[in-house]
Amino acid sequence: MTDQQPVIPEIKNKKGISWVWLLPIIAALVGGGLLYQSWLNRGIDIIVQFDDAQGIEARRTLVKYRNVDIGRVERIRFADDGKSILTDIKINRDAQRFLKIDSHFWVVRPRIGATGISGVGTLLSGAYIALEPGEEKNLSDSFVGLSRPPVASPSEAGIKLDLISYGGKSLFEGNPVVYRGISVGVVESIDFDIEDRSITYGIFIRAPFDKLVTSNTHFWNASGITVSTSVSGIEVDFSSLESLVAGGVAFDVPEDLTPGEAVSESTTFKLYPSQLATIEERQYETITYVILVEETVGGLDTGAPVEYRGIKIGRVAKPYLGFYETNEIRENETRIPVVINIEPARITQRSNESNIEGFTEHFEHWIKNGLQARIETANYITGSLKVTLDFNPAGVGNYETFGEYPIIPLAEGGFASLLSKTDALLEKLNALPIEQLLQSTDQTVLVAQDTLISMQSLVNTIESTMKEVDDALQGVQPDSAVYHRLMSSLDELEQTLLMVQPMISDISNKPNSLIFSDAAPEDKEPNPDNSSGEDK
Amino acid sequence: MKKSVILLLITILFGCVTTESVPETHYYLLEDKPLVMQWEEGNQSVSVEIVAIPAYLQQKNIVMLEQSHKLYIANYHQWAVDLDTMLKNVLVFDLNQQTDATNFVDTCRDCEKLKLYLDSFYPTFDGNIVLTGYFKFSKANVTSTGHTFEIQVRQATKGYLSSVQAMRKAISELAKEILKQKR
Numbered sequence: 001m002t003d004q005q006p007v008i009p010e011i012k013n014k015k016g017i018s019w020v021w022l023l024p025i026i027a028a029l030v031g032g033g034l035l036y037q038s039w040l041n042r043g044i045d046i047i048v049q050f051d052d053a054q055g056i057e058a059r060r061t062l063v064k065y066r067n068v069d070i071g072r073v074e075r076i077r078f079a080d081d082g083k084s085i086l087t088d089i090k091i092n093r094d095a096q097r098f099l100k101i102d103s104h105f106w107v108v109r110p111r112i113g114a115t116g117i118s119g120v121g122t123l124l125s126g127a128y129i130a131l132e133p134g135e136e137k138n139l140s141d142s143f144v145g146l147s148r149p150p151v152a153s154p155s156e157a158g159i160k161l162d163l164i165s166y167g168g169k170s171l172f173e174g175n176p177v178v179y180r181g182i183s184v185g186v187v188e189s190i191d192f193d194i195e196d197r198s199i200t201y202g203i204f205i206r207a208p209f210d211k212l213v214t215s216n217t218h219f220w221n222a223s224g225i226t227v228s229t230s231v232s233g234i235e236v237d238f239s240s241l242e243s244l245v246a247g248g249v250a251f252d253v254p255e256d257l258t259p260g261e262a263v264s265e266s267t268t269f270k271l272y273p274s275q276l277a278t279i280e281e282r283q284y285e286t287i288t289y290v291i292l293v294e295e296t297v298g299g300l301d302t303g304a305p306v307e308y309r310g311i312k313i314g315r316v317a318k319p320y321l322g323f324y325e326t327n328e329i330r331e332n333e334t335r336i337p338v339v340i341n342i343e344p345a346r347i348t349q350r351s352n353e354s355n356i357e358g359f360t361e362h363f364e365h366w367i368k369n370g371l372q373a374r375i376e377t378a379n380y381i382t383g384s385l386k387v388t389l390d391f392n393p394a395g396v397g398n399y400e401t402f403g404e405y406p407i408i409p410l411a412e413g414g415f416a417s418l419l420s421k422t423d424a425l426l427e428k429l430n431a432l433p434i435e436q437l438l439q440s441t442d443q444t445v446l447v448a449q450d451t452l453i454s455m456q457s458l459v460n461t462i463e464s465t466m467k468e469v470d471d472a473l474q475g476v477q478p479d480s481a482v483y484h485r486l487m488s489s490l491d492e493l494e495q496t497l498l499m500v501q502p503m504i505s506d507i508s509n510k511p512n513s514l515i516f517s518d519a520a521p522e523d524k525e526p527n528p529d530n531s532s533g534e535d536k
Numbered sequence: 537m538k539k540s541v542i543l544l545l546i547t548i549l550f551g552c553v554t555t556e557s558v559p560e561t562h563y564y565l566l567e568d569k570p571l572v573m574q575w576e577e578g579n580q581s582v583s584v585e586i587v588a589i590p591a592y593l594q595q596k597n598i599v600m601l602e603q604s605h606k607l608y609i610a611n612y613h614q615w616a617v618d619l620d621t622m623l624k625n626v627l628v629f630d631l632n633q634q635t636d637a638t639n640f641v642d643t644c645r646d647c648e649k650l651k652l653y654l655d656s657f658y659p660t661f662d663g664n665i666v667l668t669g670y671f672k673f674s675k676a677n678v679t680s681t682g683h684t685f686e687i688q689v690r691q692a693t694k695g696y697l698s699s700v701q702a703m704r705k706a707i708s709e710l711a712k713e714i715l716k717q718k719r
Contacts, residue, residue, distance in 0.1 A: 530663060
C-alpha cells in the first residue's frame with residue numbers, strides 16, 4: 001500500500017467581474033429605461049373646477065385642444081365647500097406647454113342659444129372638455145372652468161371694449177357686433193352695475209376690424225327692425241339677418257365727425273339704443289341761451305327740441321331755471337327762464353370749436369335782426385311743447401343777457417297770438433275754393449243721377465230676366481208636355497196602388513192567403529127586380 | 537214508416553196544386569165609344585176640375601150600395617180606367633155636346649173653372665144609380681154659389697153592365713144640370 005498525497009486544488013483569484021453579472025445588469029438597465037419611459041408618459045395632473053359635472057364622466061371624458069386628444073378626466077369629486085366639482089385631469093406631458101395660467105377650460109356639449117346651435121357633434125361622441133391656451137408664460141395646474149364656451153377665442157387677435165347702456169333692448173352673450181352689415185365681433189360678457197343702474201357689455205372685435213374703432217366711433221343697439229318714413233317712402237332697415245333674429249351691436253363714425261384717434265384695449269363707449277339716437281342723444285358742443293317765458297311751460301321737458309323753421313338745431317337744457325339761481329341773477333323776475341342749448345353741429349355737419357365761435361356771433365346778429373322764440377305744441381296728444389325760433393316781421397330785436405345767458409326774445413303770445421292765428425285761419429278759409437267745391441258737388445249729383453239711371457236699367461234687366469225665368473217655368477205648367485207625362489206617371493202609380501190595395505187588405509185579414517187562398521164567391525149584382533123584395 | 541211519410545208529403549203537395557174554378561173578371565168603361573172633342577173657336581173656355589171624390593170610389597173595383605149604410609165591393613167587376621178620370625172625360629164631352637156657347641176643357645190658364653165635388657156615384661142593389669154632390673163656378677177670385685145635385689137613373693136590366701150604362705146616363709143628366717146653372 002502506497003501512501004498517496006491528497007491533491008489540493010489550486011484556487012486562483014480571477015481579476016475583473018464575472019460575465020455572469022452581465023445579464024442582471026442588462027435587465028436592470030432595461031428596467032430603468034422602462035421606468036423612465038413610464039415617468040415620461042405618466043402625464044401632468046391638473047385640477048379644473050366646474051359648477052357641475054354635466055356631461056363629464058371619470059375615465060371617459062377627454063380633454064381636447066383643436067380637436068386633438070391631450071388628456072382625460074381621471075376622477076370627479078366635490079370641492080370642499082360642496083358648491084362646485086373638481087375634476088382631476090391627466091394631461092399628456094407633451095401638452096404641458098398649453099397649461100398657461102390664463103388658459104380656459106369648458107365643457108363642449110350640445111347647446112341651443114340665441115346665436116344658434118353648437119356642439120352637435122358631441123351628440124354621438126359624448127361631451128368633452130375643450131382647452132384654449134392662454135398667452136401668459138407661467139404654467140399652472142389648477143384652473144376654473146368656464147360655465148359656457150367663450151364667444152371669442154382668447155388667443156384671437158382683436159380688441160376688447162366695454163359698452164355702457166342705460167336701457168333699450170337687451171343683448172345676449174354671443175350677439176354679433178356689426179360694421180355696415182358685416183359681422184366683425186361678438187358680445188362677450190354682460191355686467192349690470194347696481195349703483196349706476198347701467199349695463200356694461202364686454203365686446204370683442206376681431207382684427208383687422210379693430211382698426212375701425214376710433215375715439216369718435218359710436219355704438220348702437222342694432223336689434224330688430226327700424227322703420228322710418230321719408231319723402232322717398234317707408235324705409236325698413238336692419239343691420240344683418242343675424243342681428244335681426246338674435247340682436248346685436250352696430251358701430252360707425254358719424255358723418256359729421258372725423259374718425260379720431262385709435263383706442264386702446266378696454267376703452268368704454270356709450271351704447272345708444274338706436275342709430276337715430278347717435279344723432280339725437282350724443283353730446284354736441286353747445287351755445288346756451290335763455291328765453292324768458294310769461295306763459296305756462298307745462299309740457300316743456302328737458303331735451304325738448306329747439307327748431308328753426310322745422311330744423312332741429314338744439315334742445316331744451318332746463319325747462320325752468322332754479323328759483324335761487326333766478327333770484328341771484330335778477331330779483332323779482334316773474335317770467336320763467338327756459339334755458340336752451342343750440343347745437344350748431346346739427347346743421348353744419350362739422351364739429352369743431354370754430355363753429356361755436358362763429359355761431360355765437362351769428363346768433364347775436366340774428367337776435368338784433370329780430371330772431372325770437374316761441375313756445376309751441378309739439379304733440380297734440382301728449383301735450384308736449386317745443387321751442388321754435390324765427391324772425392319777427394319787423395326785423396328788429398334787442399340783444400340782452402340774463403346773467404351769463406344771452407336772451408332770445410319771446411315772440412308775442414297770448415291773445416295777440418290767438419288773434420293772429422285766427423286771422424291766419426280766416427285767410428285760409430277765404431282762400432278755400434268754395435265755388436269749385438260747389439261745382440264739384442253739382443258734378444257729383446249728376447254722376448249720382450247717372451248712377452240711378454244705370455240702376456233703373458239694371459232693375460229692368462232683372463225684370464226681363466224674371467220674365468224669362470217665368471217662361472222657362474212654363475215648361476212645367478199644367479198645359480205642358482212635361483206636366484202631362486208627370487201626371488200620367490202619377491196616375492199609373494196610383495192605379496198600381498189601387499190594384500195592390502185589395503191584395504194588401506186580403507193579406508192583412510188572412511196572412512196565409514198568398515198560399516192557401518180561397519177563391520172569392522160570385523159577386524152580388526145590382527138588379528132592378530130586387531126592389532120587389534128579393535132576398536139580398 | 538218511411539213509405540207512409542212520403543205518401544203524406546205527396547198528398548200535401550197535391551193539395552197545394554189543386555185548383556178551384558174562379559169566376560171571370562169583367563172590366564168596364566163609362567164611354568161606349570171613343571170620345572172626340574169639338575170646340576168652337578172664340579168661345580169662352582171653362583176648365584173642369586173634380587176636386588173631391590170619396591175614397592171608396594178611388595179603386596178599380598165597382599162599388600155597390602147593398603143596403604142602407606152597407607157597401608159591397610165587387611171582386612170580378614172592375615173599372616178599366618180610374619173612375620174620376622173617366623167621369624171627367626165623359627162630363628167634359630157631354631158638356632161640349634150640349635152647348636155651343638162655351639168650350640169645356642180639361643185644363644186652361646186664367647179661365648173660368650167648374651169645380652165638382654162628388655159625394656156618391658154607385659149603383660144600388662135594387663138597380664138605381666145614385667149620383668150626388670155639388671158644383672160651382674169660379675173665376676179670378678170670384679166664386680159663385682155652389683149648386684147641389686142628386687141624380688137617380690134606373691138601370692134597365694140586371695148586372696153591372698147595365699149599371700155602367702145607367703151611370704153614363706147619369707153623367708149626361710149632370711151635364712144638363714150644370715149647363716142650366718151656367719146659363
